[in-house]
Amino acid sequence: MAVPVGVPERQAPGPTTAAAGGRVEGRSLPQMAWRRLRRDRAAMAGLGVVSALVLIAIFAPVLTWLNGYSPTQFNPGAIDPALGGVPKGPLGGIGAEHWLGVEPKSGRDIFSRLVYGARVSLLISVGATGVAVVLGTVFGIVAGYVGGWADAVIGRTMDVLLSFPSLIFMIALVAMLPNANRPLLLIVVIGFFGWSYVGRIVRGQTISLAQREFVEAARALGASTRYIVFRELLPNLAGPILVVATLTIPTYIAVEAALSFLGVGVKPPTPSWGQMLSDAVDWYQVIPSYFVLPGLCLFITVLSFNLLGDGLRDAIEPRGDGS
Amino acid sequence: MTSLLEVEDLRVRFSTEDGVVRAVDGVSFEVDRGQTLGIVGESGSGKSVTSLAIMGLLRGRFTVEGSVTLGGDELVRADPDFVRELRGNRMAMIFQDPLSSLHPYYTVGNQIIEAYRLHTGATKRVARKRAVDLLGRVGIPQPEGRIDDYPHQFSGGMRQRVMIAMALACDPELLIADEPTTALDVTVQAQILNLIADLQEEFGTAVILITHDLGVVAGVADEALVMYAGRPVEHGTLRQVFYEPRHPYTWGLLSSVTRLDREPEHRLRPISGNPPSLIDVPSGCPFHPRCPYRMLPEPCSTEVPEYAPVNGGHLVACHLSEQERTETFARDILPRVQSSVRKGG
Numbered sequence: 001m002a003v004p005v006g007v008p009e010r011q012a013p014g015p016t017t018a019a020a021g022g023r024v025e026g027r028s029l030p031q032m033a034w035r036r037l038r039r040d041r042a043a044m045a046g047l048g049v050v051s052a053l054v055l056i057a058i059f060a061p062v063l064t065w066l067n068g069y070s071p072t073q074f075n076p077g078a079i080d081p082a083l084g085g086v087p088k089g090p091l092g093g094i095g096a097e098h099w100l101g102v103e104p105k106s107g108r109d110i111f112s113r114l115v116y117g118a119r120v121s122l123l124i125s126v127g128a129t130g131v132a133v134v135l136g137t138v139f140g141i142v143a144g145y146v147g148g149w150a151d152a153v154i155g156r157t158m159d160v161l162l163s164f165p166s167l168i169f170m171i172a173l174v175a176m177l178p179n180a181n182r183p184l185l186l187i188v189v190i191g192f193f194g195w196s197y198v199g200r201i202v203r204g205q206t207i208s209l210a211q212r213e214f215v216e217a218a219r220a221l222g223a224s225t226r227y228i229v230f231r232e233l234l235p236n237l238a239g240p241i242l243v244v245a246t247l248t249i250p251t252y253i254a255v256e257a258a259l260s261f262l263g264v265g266v267k268p269p270t271p272s273w274g275q276m277l278s279d280a281v282d283w284y285q286v287i288p289s290y291f292v293l294p295g296l297c298l299f300i301t302v303l304s305f306n307l308l309g310d311g312l313r314d315a316i317e318p319r320g321d322g323s
Numbered sequence: 324m325t326s327l328l329e330v331e332d333l334r335v336r337f338s339t340e341d342g343v344v345r346a347v348d349g350v351s352f353e354v355d356r357g358q359t360l361g362i363v364g365e366s367g368s369g370k371s372v373t374s375l376a377i378m379g380l381l382r383g384r385f386t387v388e389g390s391v392t393l394g395g396d397e398l399v400r401a402d403p404d405f406v407r408e409l410r411g412n413r414m415a416m417i418f419q420d421p422l423s424s425l426h427p428y429y430t431v432g433n434q435i436i437e438a439y440r441l442h443t444g445a446t447k448r449v450a451r452k453r454a455v456d457l458l459g460r461v462g463i464p465q466p467e468g469r470i471d472d473y474p475h476q477f478s479g480g481m482r483q484r485v486m487i488a489m490a491l492a493c494d495p496e497l498l499i500a501d502e503p504t505t506a507l508d509v510t511v512q513a514q515i516l517n518l519i520a521d522l523q524e525e526f527g528t529a530v531i532l533i534t535h536d537l538g539v540v541a542g543v544a545d546e547a548l549v550m551y552a553g554r555p556v557e558h559g560t561l562r563q564v565f566y567e568p569r570h571p572y573t574w575g576l577l578s579s580v581t582r583l584d585r586e587p588e589h590r591l592r593p594i595s596g597n598p599p600s601l602i603d604v605p606s607g608c609p610f611h612p613r614c615p616y617r618m619l620p621e622p623c624s625t626e627v628p629e630y631a632p633v634n635g636g637h638l639v640a641c642h643l644s645e646q647e648r649t650e651t652f653a654r655d656i657l658p659r660v661q662s663s664v665r666k667g668g
Contacts, residue, residue, distance in 0.1 A: 221411030
């Protein structure tokens with residue numbers, strides 16, 4: 001069981017530092033965690049890349065405007081129909097005109113598609129994580145704090161969901177459901193199958209927190225259940241939830257890529273990294289860059305989120321043994 | 324006039340997989356404004372459960388019987404929301420471990436302010452002023468400067484002072500202190516007990532002090548209630564319980580207190596055996612298996628002794644006759660505990 005967040009004697013560096021003038025300045029636990037995180041180089045690198053990705057995703061239209069090619073625009077001039085649609089020029093057409101080359105056959109600009117692909121990846125993974133975190137937190141707190149039959153029902157539901165071969169089920173479900181809003185559908189389906197991971201962590205933390213004396217003390221002061229949940233439990237759960245959310249996002253990026261790769265995720269012409277990988281499979285001998293670039297994007301994104309998540313965990317739940 | 328708090332034949336049972344735990348079995352007492360009642364007993368004697376039952380803070384599968392009235396309001400059968408309104412407002416509690424009783428995420432000022440606003444609906448400004456005032460009253464130096472500090476920046480004794488400030492935020496009529504000094508070192512213990520006594524005088528609060536430390540009770544209580552296996556065994560004024568104790572269990576407790584002001588001519592005399600399981604309480608007098616003065620087989624192992632007055636308000640539950648008790652105490656116990664009780668610390 002993880003050390004509960006906010007046990008002051010476990011805080012690794014001294015909780016206070018003498019400031020100028022000898023006055024000892026108080027820091028809240030989030031402030032202390034942030035200071036620890038800032039000392040973690042790998043986590044800060046992860047945070048840097050993640051921030052850059054978020055900016056890229058937000059400003060995707062600006063980037064493609066600079067580039068001059070929309071991600072769905074066909075560019076017959078950039079490919080050679082005589083050679084079966086292979087991009088003109090070396091390395092899949094990489095050059096000043098098309099910065100990362102073009103797709104074979106269609107001639108769509110790969111840079112633009114990758115940039116918009118980041119948008120889709122982040123939107124779906126963050127959205128699905130949001131769904132999973134909200135469901136998991138609500139059900140986890142109810143199960144942990146109410147206990148009894150609520151715990152039994154929610155606990156068994158989580159067990160069932162955890163034991164599901166969820167990827168296979170998602171493939172079936174996504175293929176079956178109507179096509180109206182694909183990203184939204186993916187967000188709901190992935191989030192629904194994922195909340196039990198968050199739920200289990202929140203439930204366990206809630207049970208241990210509810211036994212803590214400050215919760216008892218709040219009850220002794222006449223605090224209502226709502227007050228205890230929002231003011232006593234949630235602030236302490238925020239750390240573990242943040243960590244699990246940060247580590248869930250890369251998983252869902254991979255899930256979205258896998259679904260798109262298998263053809264049941266994001267539908268063309270909306271670009272997605274997984275879908276690009278799938279398209280590139282036929283061409284990897286001819287244009288390796290077409291295959292490598294989306295793969296590299298996935299790899300860097302997932303790695304950065306994981307580095308950040310691990311760093312956050314160390315910062316929020318220090319063990320004092322350097323692990 | 325009736326007392327502020329009246330507890331009448333309180334019984335608390337928990338149903339567990341192993342059977343029914345009779346955690347509290349027929350406890351009655353009264354505490355009035357400005358009075359301090361010390362409840363003494365070993366671990367598992369039901370003293371904490373008694374206080375939690377009064378506060379309505381019991382959790383799990385339990386049943387409470389009997390009656391608890393605070394200022395005329397019945398609490399045992401009352402609506403939980405009604406009792407919640409009273410908590411922190413008319414009755415408050417401080418706990419054993421001041422470190423874990425404060426929320427690590429909020430500044431101490433914030434926590435006192437919340438406690439005050441919860442019941443009074445005061446504005447933040449007013450509540451903050453009140454918090455500074457309270458911190459000063461409980462002896463925190465420079466309260467304006469410390470109000471925005473976090474709990475980990477305070478020492479154990481200071482944290483307990485903060486807890487007391489929180490508990491007193493709404494001027495409660497009743498304060499229950501559950502082993503308030505157990506986690507503190509001895510010098511700080513004395514300070515905290517003096518603080519509680521001073522504040523009690525100032526606010527006229529009724530105090531229930533729960534402890535296993537007889538010295539603590541001797542220091543601050545007006546009356547003492549000794550509990551064993553969920554039952555009251557002796558109850559009287561401080562003087563009665565410490566100078567004329569009538570129950571063999573109380574004798575045992577007094578004999579096992581460490582003494583600094585006396586030659587160590589005896590080893591400490593612990594009470595032999597262990598406290599009984601509350602699922603399987605011994606028949607008759609629950610203390611009889613450990614009692615050196617028991618009369619076997621009858622009546623000690625067969626009949627529950629009557630909890631009866633010996634003189635005035637002094638109540639004892641023991642089968643020994645008053646004469647036997649007086650003689651035994653004078654012969655066996657008094658020499659061991661002489662001058663032992665004025666210590667209080």
